[in-house]
Amino acid sequence: MNLVEELISVANAFGADPEYSRAGGGNASVKVDGVLRIKPSGVPLATLTAADLVGLRTDVLLDALHSDEPVEGDPVQAAAAKALVDAPGGRRPSVEILFHALIPDALVLHTHPLVANALTCNADAEALAARLLGDDAVFVPYTDPGVPLAREVGRVRDAYTARTGRPAPGITLLGNHGIIVSGNSAAELTERAERLTGAIASAIDATAAPVAEPLDRASLTALVNVVAPTLRGLLGTADRLAVVTSDASDLVRAVTTTPAGEAILTGGPLIPDQIVYAGSLPLVLAPTAGGDTAAEVVAAVEAYRVRHGRDPVIAVVPGLVAFGAGADLGAAQTALATFTDALRVARDAERIGTVRCMDAAERGFIENWEAESYRKAMAAGARAGRMDGKVVVVTGAAQGFGLGITTELLAEGAQVVLADLNVELAARNAAELSARHGAGRAVAVQVNVADEQSQLDAISQVVALFGGLDVFISNAGVLRAEGVMTQPVADFDLVTNVNYRGYFLGVRAAAPVMAAQHATRPDALFDIIEINSKSGLEGSKRNFAYAGSKFGGIGLTQSFALELIEYGIKVNAICPGNYLDGPLWTDPERGLFVQYLRAGKVPGAQTVEDVRRSYESKVPMGRGCLPSDLAKAVYYIVEQTYETGQAVPVTGGQNMLN
Numbered sequence: 004m005n006l007v008e009e010l011i012s013v014a015n016a017f018g019a020d021p022e023y024s025r026a027g028g029g030n031a032s033v034k035v036d037g038v039l040r041i042k043p044s045g046v047p048l049a050t051l052t053a054a055d056l057v058g059l060r061t062d063v064l065l066d067a068l069h070s071d072e073p074v075e076g077d078p079v080q081a082a083a084a085k086a087l088v089d090a091p092g093g094r095r096p097s098v099e100i101l102f103h104a105l106i107p108d109a110l111v112l113h114t115h116p117l118v119a120n121a122l123t124c125n126a127d128a129e130a131l132a133a134r135l136l137g138d139d140a141v142f143v144p145y146t147d148p149g150v151p152l153a154r155e156v157g158r159v160r161d162a163y164t165a166r167t168g169r170p171a172p173g174i175t176l177l178g179n180h181g182i183i184v185s186g187n188s189a190a191e192l193t194e195r196a197e198r199l200t201g202a203i204a205s206a207i208d209a210t211a212a213p214v215a216e217p218l219d220r221a222s223l224t225a226l227v228n229v230v231a232p233t234l235r236g237l238l239g240t241a242d243r244l245a246v247v248t249s250d251a252s253d254l255v256r257a258v259t260t261t262p263a264g265e266a267i268l269t270g271g272p273l274i275p276d277q278i279v280y281a282g283s284l285p286l287v288l289a290p291t292a293g294g295d296t297a298a299e300v301v302a303a304v305e306a307y308r309v310r311h312g313r314d315p316v317i318a319v320v321p322g323l324v325a326f327g328a329g330a331d332l333g334a335a336q337t338a339l340a341t342f343t344d345a346l347r348v349a350r351d352a353e354r355i356g357t358v359r360c361m362d363a364a365e366r367g368f369i370e371n372w373e374a375e376s377y378r379k380a381m382a383a384g385a386r387a388g389r390m391d392g393k394v395v396v397v398t399g400a401a402q403g404f405g406l407g408i409t410t411e412l413l414a415e416g417a418q419v420v421l422a423d424l425n426v427e428l429a430a431r432n433a434a435e436l437s438a439r440h441g442a443g444r445a446v447a448v449q450v451n452v453a454d455e456q457s458q459l460d461a462i463s464q465v466v467a468l469f470g471g472l473d474v475f476i477s478n479a480g481v482l483r484a485e486g487v488m489t490q491p492v493a494d495f496d497l498v499t500n501v502n503y504r505g506y507f508l509g510v511r512a513a514a515p516v517m518a519a520q521h522a523t524r525p526d527a528l529f530d531i532i533e534i535n536s537k538s539g540l541e542g543s544k545r546n547f548a549y550a551g552s553k554f555g556g557i558g559l560t561q562s563f564a565l566e567l568i569e570y571g572i573k574v575n576a577i578c579p580g581n582y583l584d585g586p587l588w589t590d591p592e593r594g595l596f597v598q599y600l601r602a603g604k605v606p607g608a609q610t611v612e613d614v615r616r617s618y619e620s621k622v623p624m625g626r627g628c629l630p631s632d633l634a635k636a637v638y639y640i641v642e643q644t645y646e647t648g649q650a651v652p653v654t655g656g657q658n659m660l661n
Contacts, residue, residue, distance in 0.1 A: 004189075006033050006034075006035055006109055006110065007033055007035065007040065007053050007056070008053070009033075009110060009188055009189040010031055010032070010033040010040075010110050010112075010189070011051060011052060011053055012189050013031070013110070013112060013189035013192050013193060014031040014042065014048045014051045014112065015048065015049055015050070015051060016193070017029070017048060017112060017114055017196065018047055018048025018049035018050070018051065018114075019048075019049040021340070021344075022116060022117055022118065022200075023114040023115070023116045023196070024047075024048050024049070024114050024115065025115065025276065025280075025337070025340060025341055025344060026047075026276065026279075026280050026337045026341065027045070027046065027047030027048060027049070028048075028114075028115050028276045029048050029112070029113050029114040029115055029181065030042045030048070030097035030099055030103070030112075030113050031048060031051065031110075031111065031112045031113070032056075032097070032100075032103040032110075032111045033056075033109060033110055033111075034061060034108075034109050035109075037060065037061055037062065038058050038059065038060060038061065038088055039058070039059045039060075039061045039064065039086075039100065039103060039104050040056035040057065040058050040059075041056060041057055041059065041096050041097050041100055041103055042055065042056065042057075042096075042097050043055055043056075043057050043090070043091075043092075043094035043095055043096055043097065044094065044095045044096070044097055044098060045094070045095075046094070048114075054091055055091060055094070056091075057087075057089070057090045057091070057094060057095070057096040057097075058087070058088035058089045058090075059083060059086040059087055059088060059096060059100060059104075060086045060088060061086075061104050063082070063085050063086035064082055064083075064086045064100060064101060064104035065104055065105065067081070067082035067085065067086070067101070068082070068101045068104065068105060068150065068153055068154065068157070077149070078149065078150050079098060079100065079101065079149045079150060080095070082100070082101065083095070083096050083100060086100075098148060098149065099113060099148065099149075099152070099153070101149070101150060101152075101153030102152060102153040102156045102157075102183070104153075105153055105156060105157050105160075106156075106160075106175075106183070106185045107170075108173060108185035108186050108187055109186075109187045110185060110186055110187060110188070110189070110191075110192055111183060111184075111185045112183070112184050112185070112192050112196070113181060113182070113183045114181055114182060114184075114196070115180070115181035115182075115274060115276060116181065116182060116196070116199075116200055117344055117347055117348055117351075118200040118203050118204045118207065118351070119176070119181070119182045119199055119200055119203055120181065120273065120274060120348045120352075121203060121207055121348050121351035121352045121354070121355060122135070122176065122203050122352075122355070122356075123142075123176050123177060123178050123179060123180060123181065123182070124178075124179050124273040124274065124348055124349070124352050124358060124359055124360075125352045125355065125356040125357065125358065125359055126356060126357040126358070126359040127355075127356035127357060128142060128144075128176070128178055128356075128359070129142045129144070131206075131355060131356055132176055135202045135203060135206055136174070136199065136202055138163075138167060138169075138172065139172050139174055139198070139199075140172055140174035140175065140176055140199065141159050141160060141163050141171055141172060141174070141175050141176070142159070142175075142176045142178065143155050143156055143159045143175060143176065143177050143178060144178045145177075145178035145179040145180065145361065145365060146178075147365070147368045148275065148368075148369075148372070152177070156175060156177075156183075159171075159175075160175075173185045173186050173191065173192075173195050174195050174198075174199050178359075179273060179274055179359060179360075179361050179365070180274055180275065181274065182196070182199060184196045184199070203355075206355050207351045207354050207355055210354040210355065211354075212257070212350060212351075212354065213257040213258060213261050213350065214253075214257055215253040215254075215256035215257035216256065216257075216322065218251065218256065223251055223323065223324060224463050224467075226290065226296065226320065226323070226324065227249050227251075227324060227463070227466060227467055228463060228466050228515075228516070229296045229297055229300075229519065230288065230290075230296065230297075230300055230318070230320070230324075230326065231247045231249060231326060231466050231467070231470040231471060232247075232466060232470060232471040232516050232517075232519035232520045233296075233297045233300045233301065233519055233520075233522070233523050234247045234300060234304070234318060234326060234328065234470060235247045235328075235469075235470035235471045235520055236471075236519065236520040236521065236522065236523030236524035236527070237300075237301065237304050237314075237523045237524070238314055238328050239330070239392075241524055241526040241527040242392075242527075243330070243391065243392040243393075244392075244470075244471070244473065244520065244524065244527065245328045245329060245330065245335070245470070246328065246329055246330070246331055246332050246334070246335040246394065246418070246469050246470055247326050247327070247328050247335060247469070247470025247471070248326070248327050248329075248332065248335040248336055248339055248467070248468055248469065248470065249324055249325065249326050249327075249339075249467050249468075249470075250324065250325050250326075250327070250339055250343055251323060251324040251325075252343070254343055254346055254347060254350075255319075255323075255324065255325045255343060255346065256322055256323060256324075257350075258346045258347070258349065258350045259319055259321040259322055259323075259325070259346065260321050260322040261350070261353070262353060262358075263346070263349035263350045263352065263353040263358055264321065264346060264349065264350075266349055266358045266360050267285075267342075267345050267346055267349050267360070268284075268285060268287050268319060268321065269284070269287070270360040271283060271284065271360035271361050271362065271363070271366055272284070272345065272360065272361050272366055273345045273348055273349065273358075273359075273360060273361065274345075274348075274361075275369045276341060277341055277342070277344075277345050278361075278366055278369045278370060279369065280316075280337050280338050280341040281316050281317050281327070281338045281339070281341040281342040281345070282313075282315060282316035282317055282338075283311075283361075283366045283370060284311065285315060285316075285317035285318060285319045285325070285342065286303060286304065286307045286315035286317065286318040286319070287303075287318075287319055287321065288300060288303055288318055288319065288320045289320070289321075290320065297519065297522065297523070300318075301523055303318075314328075315328070316328055316329075316338050317338060317339065317342045325339060325342060325343065326339070326470070327339025327340075327342060328470075330392065331392060331418060331443070331444075332418055332443040332444075332446075332468070332469060333441065333442055333443050335469075335470075336443065387416060388414070388415035388416025388417070389415045389416070389638045389641075389642065390412050390415040390416050390417035390474075390638070390641065391415070391416035391417075392416060392417075392418070393412075393416070393417045393418065393473040393474055393641070394417075394418050394420070394465070394469045394471065394472045394473050394474070395412055395417045395418065395419045395420070395472065395473065395474040395475075395476060396419075396420040396422055396461075396462075396465055396472050396474070396475050396476065396513065397409050397412075397419060397420065397421060397422065397476045397478055398422045398423070398450060398452050398476065398477055398478050398479040398505070398509060399422075399423055399452070399478045399479030399480060400419070400420075400421035400422060400423055400429060400432075400478065401421060401423035401424075401425045401426075401428040401429040401432060401447075402425075402428065402432075402585075402586050403582065403585045403586050403587050404478060404534060404579070404582050404585060404587075404630060404633060405421070405423070405476075405478045405479070405534075406421070406432055406630075407582075407585070407629070407630025407631075407633070407634075408476065408478065408534075408630055408633055408634055408637065409421055409432075409436065409445065410436065410630065411630055411631055411633075411634035411637075412634060412637065413436055413439075413440045413444055413445060414440070415634075415638070417444075417474075418443070418444055418445075418469065419436075419444070419445050419446075420445075420446055420447070420448055420465050420468075420469075420472075421433050421445060421446070421447045421448075422447075422448050422449075422450040422461050422479075423447070423449070423450065423479070424449065424450065424451050424452075424479075426447055426448070426449035429447035429448075429449075430447040432445075432447075433445040433446050433447040446468065448461045448464045448465065449461065450479075452477075452479045452501055452505030452506075452508060452509060453500040453501050453504055453505050453508070454508075455508050455511075458505075458508040458509055458511070458512040459512045461512070462512040462513055462516060465516075466516055471516050471517070471519070471520050472513060472516060472517065472529075473517075473529055473530065473641075474529070474530045474531075474532065474637075474641060475509060475510070475513040475517075475530070475531045475532070476532045476533075476534060476637070477505070477506045477509045477510070477531070477532070477533045477534065478534040479501060479505055480501060480502045480505075480534070480536075480549075480552075481497060481498055481501045481502065482498065482546070482549045482587065482595060482598075483495075483497065483498050483548060483549070483598075484545055484546045484549070484595065484598040484599055484602050484604060485545060485548075485602060486545050486602065487547055490547075490548060494548065495548045498548040498549055498552050499548065499551070499552050501552075502549070502552035502553065502556065503552040503555045503556060503559070506533055506556050506559055507559060510531055510559075510563055510567075510574075513531065514531070514563075514567055514570070514572060517529040517531075517570065517571070517572050518567075518570035518571070518572065520571075521570050521571030521572070522570075525571065527571060528571050528572070528573055528644060529571055529572050529573070530572070530573050530574075530575070530640060530641050531563065531567070531572060531573070531574045531575075532574075532575055532576070532577060532637060532640055533556050533559070533560050533574075533575075533576040533577070534576075534577055534579065534633070535553050535556050535557060535560070535576040535577060535578045535579075535650060536549070536550075536553045536578055536579065537578050537579065537580050537581070537652065537654045537657060537658045538550040538553045539553030539554050539556055539557050539576070539578050539650065540557075540578050540650065540652060540658045541658065544604065545599075545602050545603070545604045546604070553578075556576060557576055557578075557650050560574055560575065560576040560648060560649075560650065561648045564647040564648030565648065568647055573640070573646065573647040574647055574648060575640045575646065575647060575648065575649045575650070575651065576649070576650040576651065577633060577636045577637070577640070577650075577651050577653055578650050578651065578652045578653065578654065578658065579628040579632070579633050579636075579653045579654065580622060580627060580628035580652075580653065580654035580655050580657055580658075581595075581618055581627045581628060582627055582628050582629070582630070583615060583618060583619065583626070583627030583628075584627060584629070588615075588627075594611075596611035596614045596615060597611060599614050600613075600614050605617045605618075621657055622654070622655040622656065622657045623655060623656035623657065624655035624656055625655070626655065627655075628653055628654065628655065632653050632655075633653055635653075636651050636653050639651070
């Protein structure tokens with residue numbers, strides 16, 4: 004294994020470990036034949052490849068580091084431009100190229116370990132480092148990134164050599180920032196990082212951590228169901244509300260009421276990454292018992308904007324729950340995880356000393372540093388699609404039309420919740436879809452649509468994860484084909500409960516969340532869509548239970564539309580033709596081809612192929628409906644702003660409006 008391969012292996016290993024790296028933070032470099040090859044900004048350590056590395060001449064970087072000549076613009080980028088050998092894809096090198104060049108070891112890895120930062124984010128950091136690590140490490144007090152930090156690293160290393168007569172060690176602790184480990188092999192870097200964190204962890208573990216009070220789950224759910232949609236309505240834009248995700252873990256509940264938590268809530272951030280991804284200071288909420296919580300949240304956000312000149316990224320109800328906002332679930336989860344990392348670091352810093360927050364000048368530099376804005380923008384990536392950013396819940400999404408709709412919407416930028424009674428199948432499909440479209444783009448929740456509490460619980464899970472929803476697609480349905488004189492009452496009740504009652508219960512659970520979003524974002528509209536059927540437009544022989552439930556669904560759609568538009572909620576139905584290639588039709592045991600053959604629904608049919616040909620022949624366009632056909636109707640309904648209470652046929656001409 005050559006040096007570049009060793010660098011990639013150690014960078015990937017530490018970058019994939021959230022104990023060392025969050026949101027791709029940190030960087031890594033290798034020196035070969037006078038060229039420093041370093042991770043570009045916006046590329047995570049976990050996925051770094053040799054082809055990503057940006058090449059820079061080390062001697063040019065060192066000349067720039069020691070030069071006092073004024074330069075135009077950012078001196079780090081000016082140095083990079085002079086030293087550049089190659090930059091794949093035009094990427095920028097890491098913003099910390101200068102201290103990577105300064106350290107003579109072949110391999111350099113910079114990370115932000117949670118355990119180590121309990122020491123680096125400590126008022127007693129230098130003394131703690133001396134006590135726990137002796138001469139195996141040097142400590143660099145907090146210094147603004149770029150040229151100042153690189154020069155301070157050099158000064159501390161030179162002072163160590165002057166004091167001990169030895170070269171500076173391969174461990175550097177950066178105050179309120181992270182660590183640097185260096186060496187000439189991946190094994191050396193790994194050993195030094197693990198030795199460092201092990202020594203600090205032992206000191207932390209020798210003390211007791213604060214314990215959370217017991218959690219009242221029902222009260223928490225009630226609070227989140229008000230606060231999260233209200234925040235979601237306040238943040239983002241009318242076309243794309245923010246995602247607001249929540250965390251009521253023991254860590255959040257225990258630490259936010261301690262001196263360590265108070266430091267994070269009001270004193271300031273701990274490290275630059277916290278500023279970049281979670282904001283310098285959170286919004287602190289204190290809902291009053293019996294008060295108008297939504298109005299209190301609105302007032303608190305407005306006060307925050309006046310004081311800080313920006314929207315909050317994190318909101319906290321001390322002792323109970325924290326919320327993180329972002330353009331999508333990934334960004335919101337990154338923000339919240341970065342904040343909870345800070346809570347853990349602050350807690351552990353207090354256990355071994357006194358937590359030190361960054362002061363106003365230190366955090367102000369990062370807030371306004373163009374290089375960090377560039378890194379964040381690169382990490383966010385591009386977004387596009389007709390459903391870009393929409394949070395969509397699809398019931399009955401584990402298979403059939405529901406899964407097909409989900410797949411289509413994801414390709415157009417939606418974030419989709421697969422809600423299904425068969426949550427195991429839904430979860431497998433969600434994992435596969437997220438692997439294809441991006442982490443967190445598809446998630447699964449369990450729901451029995453015929454059960455009131457199950458519907459409420461499913462929507463509460465969506466609110467806890469996303470903060471709310473933009474589109475609710477009531478797709479779950481069952482069909483039991485039989486004649487009126489022979490169908491069991493149990494089958495009729497099943498079809499009615501799932502198709503008709505289930506639609507009502509879903510709307511009853513989802514509409515209050517959408518209304519709460521609209522209350523704080525009156526210019527935003529939301530959508531409830533029932534996946535009905537062509538059988539909701541005309542009767543269906545020997546299929547009366549299904550047709551009746553679908554006729555009733557259109558009645559509900561029209562009635563809901565009249566009632567809910569004042570809350571910014573459009574309600575429409577889509578009436579698809581038969582999905583002849585879906586499992587509802589093709590299942591060899593319970594599929595409709597088999598059911599209709601047995602029920603004699605198609606006169607003269609001897610095989611399922613006879614039944615299929617009969618149904619295809621009824622369609623002027625000669626084929627069954629596909630999920631892509633249905634998705635286009637969804638796009639139309641969501642995009643138009645002057646239509647509600649409609650039943651849109653998607654039947655290939657088999658059924659027409661009149």
